[in-house]
Amino acid sequence: MERRAYYRNKGLPWLLIAPQLLLVLVFxxxxxxxxxxxxxxxEQPWGGGNTWVGWDNFLSIFHDKEYWGTVVRSAFYACCTTALSMFMALTLAVFVDRSLKGTRAFQSVYVWPYAIAAPAxxxxxxxxxxxxxxxxxxxxDIWPGIWNPAINxxxxxxMIIVCHSWLGIGYNFIFFxxxxxxxxRSISEAGAMDGARPVRRMLDLQLPLIAPTVFFLLIINLISSFTDSFGLIDTMTEGGPFGSTEVMxxxxxxxxxxxxxxxGAAAQxxxxxxxxxxxxxxxxxxxxKRVHYN
Structure with missing residues (x-):
């Protein structure tokens, strides 16, 4: 039987959710x-209010080749950071899950990067x-000019992809x-008795069973890559050199x-x-809805 909570004071529920509603409204x-x-x-060139232009700002953006270059760069950046971060986190989670020697000491260390602010x-x-x-x-000194992100x-x-991936490893590690x-454990033990090596057991047994977690983290990491890269880029390259690290x-x-x-920035x-x-x-x-355990 389903139970529901009833409040004699009808204003109390609204009072309880008022802080959250205020934060959502303001931010x-x-x-x-x-x-x-x-x-x-x-906006008028010399002030005096704004003029309605309809879809002109969006059309101007869509006809800008530089903006489409930024979109492609952002998609590449998101895919690389997501793949690298999830792969490293899954690898670490597999070693910790197998309880190898020394993993308990490093288990908390793996989470630390997630607590570090992106600009830092x-x-x-x-x-x-x-x-x-x-x-x-x-x-x-050995090969002069082989590495210089200020001009390359x-x-x-x-460099930014590696840093962003490193920051996300801790978050992904916890879920994995x-x-x-x-x-x-009986599933992995059965695979081991059949002669499957650890990598094969991971690919054929464990990975399909954690598919919901994998797809959840995939979407979350993609969103994070598109929206949370400002602090890194502003402190590391400021969009340079020559706009090569300028994402959306x-x-x-x-x-x-x-x-x-x-x-134009508002339309973007x-x-x-x-x-x-x-x-x-x-x-x-x-x-x-479509990815579930079988």
Missing amino acids: FYWPTSQALYWAFTL AGVAFRFMFAPEAGLIGAIN GYQALG LAALQMIP VYKIYFDGFKGLDYS SIILMLLVVALTFVQFKWVE
Whole structure:
């Protein structure tokens, strides 16, 4: 029999959820409404209010080849960071799940990167990958100019991908380890008795059983890659060199706050928001309903 909670004071439930509603209103609905207003209007050159321009801002973005280059770069960045972070986290979770020697001591250490702020990690990785110091500096002394992300866009983008992937390992590790520990030991033991090696048992037995966790983390990591890369890029490359590390979220900031194109930046933010909404829709409507344990 289903039980429901009833309040004699009808205003009490609204009072309890009022703080959360206020936070959502102030930090989501109000900025979204302002972005929509700016996206469909254009500020007068010398002030005096905004003029309604309809879809002109969006059409201008869609006809901009530089913007499409940013979209392709963002998709590549998201795929690389997601794949690298999930692969490393799954590998670590498998070793910890097997209770190999020393894994208990490192189990908590694996989670630490998730607690580090992205700008702080960006500063640390920028120092570690500096072409004139440390191991990289010694390599550059042997082969001058082989590594310099300040002038090489591919190296700069790779540096940010590695840093972003490292930050997400802890989060993915927790979910993977929890999913692996929910699998009955008898399944892995049966595979071992049949002669399957650890890698084969992982691919044929464990991975299919943790498919819901894998697809959940896939969507979450893709969303994070599209939206949470600003702090890293701003501290490590500032979108350079020559725009080679400028992804969608950073282009919104650059065009809006440095280029003072508020309407264009607002239109870009709406496009990014729709992309995140689409990924979330896939997560709730497709992944959670179609991917399940058998």
